[in-house]
Amino acid sequence: MFRDLREFLAKLEENGQLVRIKDSIYPEPTIREICRAAVDVPNGPAVIMNNIKGMKGMQIAMNVHGSWANIALMMGLDKDTPVKDQFFNFLEAWDRYPGEIKNIDSDKAPCHEVIVKDNINLFEHIPLFRINKWDAACFFSKSCIVSKDPYDKDNFDTQNVGTYRLQIIGKDQICIQALAFHDIARHVTHAEEQNEPLPVAIALGNDPVLTFMASTPINYDQSEYKYAAAINGIPMEITKALNSDLDVPANAEFVIEGEILPRVRVPEGPFGEFPGSYSGMRLQSVIQVKSISYRKNPIFENLFMGRPWTEIDYLMGLNTSAPLYNQLKESMPEVHAVNAMYQHGLTTIISTKNRFGGYAKSVAFRLSSTPHGISYCKNIILVDEDVDPFNLEQVMWSLSCRVRAEKDVLVIQNTPGMPLDPTSYPAGMGNKFIIDATEPTDPDGLLRDTRLIESPDSKDFEKVIADLQKAAQKA
Amino acid sequence: MKCVRCLHDTARLLTKAPDGSGAWEMYACSRCNFTWRNTEEDEVIKPELRDKKFQFTQEPEDLQILVPIAPLKKK
Numbered sequence: 001m002f003r004d005l006r007e008f009l010a011k012l013e014e015n016g017q018l019v020r021i022k023d024s025i026y027p028e029p030t031i032r033e034i035c036r037a038a039v040d041v042p043n044g045p046a047v048i049m050n051n052i053k054g055m056k057g058m059q060i061a062m063n064v065h066g067s068w069a070n071i072a073l074m075m076g077l078d079k080d081t082p083v084k085d086q087f088f089n090f091l092e093a094w095d096r097y098p099g100e101i102k103n104i105d106s107d108k109a110p111c112h113e114v115i116v117k118d119n120i121n122l123f124e125h126i127p128l129f130r131i132n133k134w135d136a137a138c139f140f141s142k143s144c145i146v147s148k149d150p151y152d153k154d155n156f157d158t159q160n161v162g163t164y165r166l167q168i169i170g171k172d173q174i175c176i177q178a179l180a181f182h183d184i185a186r187h188v189t190h191a192e193e194q195n196e197p198l199p200v201a202i203a204l205g206n207d208p209v210l211t212f213m214a215s216t217p218i219n220y221d222q223s224e225y226k227y228a229a230a231i232n233g234i235p236m237e238i239t240k241a242l243n244s245d246l247d248v249p250a251n252a253e254f255v256i257e258g259e260i261l262p263r264v265r266v267p268e269g270p271f272g273e274f275p276g277s278y279s280g281m282r283l284q285s286v287i288q289v290k291s292i293s294y295r296k297n298p299i300f301e302n303l304f305m306g307r308p309w310t311e312i313d314y315l316m317g318l319n320t321s322a323p324l325y326n327q328l329k330e331s332m333p334e335v336h337a338v339n340a341m342y343q344h345g346l347t348t349i350i351s352t353k354n355r356f357g358g359y360a361k362s363v364a365f366r367l368s369s370t371p372h373g374i375s376y377c378k379n380i381i382l383v384d385e386d387v388d389p390f391n392l393e394q395v396m397w398s399l400s401c402r403v404r405a406e407k408d409v410l411v412i413q414n415t416p417g418m419p420l421d422p423t424s425y426p427a428g429m430g431n432k433f434i435i436d437a438t439e440p441t442d443p444d445g446l447l448r449d450t451r452l453i454e455s456p457d458s459k460d461f462e463k464v465i466a467d468l469q470k471a472a473q474k475a
Numbered sequence: 476m477k478c479v480r481c482l483h484d485t486a487r488l489l490t491k492a493p494d495g496s497g498a499w500e501m502y503a504c505s506r507c508n509f510t511w512r513n514t515e516e517d518e519v520i521k522p523e524l525r526d527k528k529f530q531f532t533q534e535p536e537d538l539q540i541l542v543p544i545a546p547l548k549k550k
């Protein structure tokens with residue numbers, strides 16, 4: 001649907017989901033104030049700012065994925081589509097994997113319209129700013145970082161495209177946060193044991209689906225590019241990097257190429273992170289920049305993360321839920337839907353049929369053994385298959401009327417944890433908290449004899465009432 | 476010059492406003508990698524006004540490493 005960021009911005013504008021701030025502003029603190037406001041208004045729009053002091057001629061796009069309306073438009077849906085429908089639509093698109101790849105000659109690729117290789121100064125080309133007040137520096141919070149496994153260089157599918165936070169520490173040096181379980185950490189380790197630099201490319205301002213896929217947990221040997229093509233419904237256009245064998249998105253607004261210096265670690269952080277709190281300072285790897293290329297009149301896209309919800313929560317909501325759903329469904333077909341929208345799945349709600357007594361708890365254990373669930377999913381709530389896990393009123397009803405704490409609540413101590421979760425202590429350790437809010441099934445002790453009120457068949461009348469309401473509001 | 480976060484004399488001019496307007500300058504510390512712009516809020520760029528929790532008082536080498544450096548493999 002969208003070949004690049006520009007086509008998506010046009011779509012958002014058509015639908016009243018893009019606004020422009022033309023006032024002259026200082027980068028700090030005004031950009032973060034504007035971004036907080038944009039995500040807080042109902043159906044928050046994307047925002048373009050193009051009059052930033054000291055950065056004449058440069059433009060910044062924020063909050064591009066920052067509402068359910070924007071996510072729906074990215075998926076080709078009506079902007080009012082309910083979240084549960086967006087989830088099932090996304091699953092359908094997901095099953096079209098692998099999509100088609102189209103190679104574009106390097107000298108014809110839009111991302112190579114302007115090439116800078118000498119006297120590199122990132123600040124001369126990109127309107128960088130401090131996102132949150134106590135961040136250590138300017139960060140790229142919405143980039144797609146491409147790397148290959150040095151032991152498996154010819155394998156297109158293990159080439160990784162991921163989003164990791166990047167701290168700009170100098171004119172041509174960037175610090176990259178890799179966590180031990182990230183795919184790129186494996187590439188770094190393989191390069192470092194050979195004492196070799198690891199080539200990387202950082203693509204900024206991508207088509208919205210590629211950005212979406214770069215923060216999706218998929219299997220190590222699956223290609224983010226092929227997923228982006230499948231979900232976008234058009235071929236993914238890539239081109240060769242200028243300094244390495246990496247494949248980069250041909251229509252990116254910017255591509256920064258460089259190498260991770262082997263066996264070097266420098267101070268990185270803090271940075272305001274997705275749990276709504278600052279991460280600490282750690283020692284991390286350094287990218288030495290070798291080139292910057294960009295399109296004419298490039299648009300710098302970045303992401304504001306504040307106390308949830310902000311854009312990151314919309315960006316990671318469905319793409320965290322879908323792979324978990326698919327992995328569960330493989331061995332447990334009773335699973336009906338998965339809502340892992342809360343801080344990358346730290347809290348996850350699963351609706352499932354309770355096939356026999358205690359089965360729902362086994363679904364929680366299965367979630368805890370998926371690659372993502374191992375460290376992220378710590379609070380796990382199970383509801384019946386006729387409860388919509390995206391509808392929190394229904395979930396609360398299940399907690400209220402289905403849970404008897406002494407048999408339905410479990411805490412499993414000292415399991416893997418997510419280091420950025422402020423409750424993870426020591427960083428990387430955690431607990432599993434399981435609430436089974438499903439109706440007990442035989443041979444489990446049943447509820448007292450309970451007769452549910454059946455819902456009448458109301459689907460047809462939903463449209464009738466909605467149309468009448470629209471007409472009433474116009475009158 | 477002095478870094479506003481670690482207070483060591485390890486900071487320098489990083490860059491000036493790219494449009495040549497002189498609207499701002501940025502500085503960077505080579506010891507703790509903090510950077511700042513001279514037009515930011517006082518409580519971010521004045522050491523005496525900064526939140527103590529966000530000052531850097533450790534030695535850089537004492538920070539935790541999240542991805543350990545693997546032992547060298549013989550070629």
Ligand SMILES: [Zn+2]
Pocket residue numbers: 478479480481482483485504505506507508509
């Ligand atoms: Zn310092």
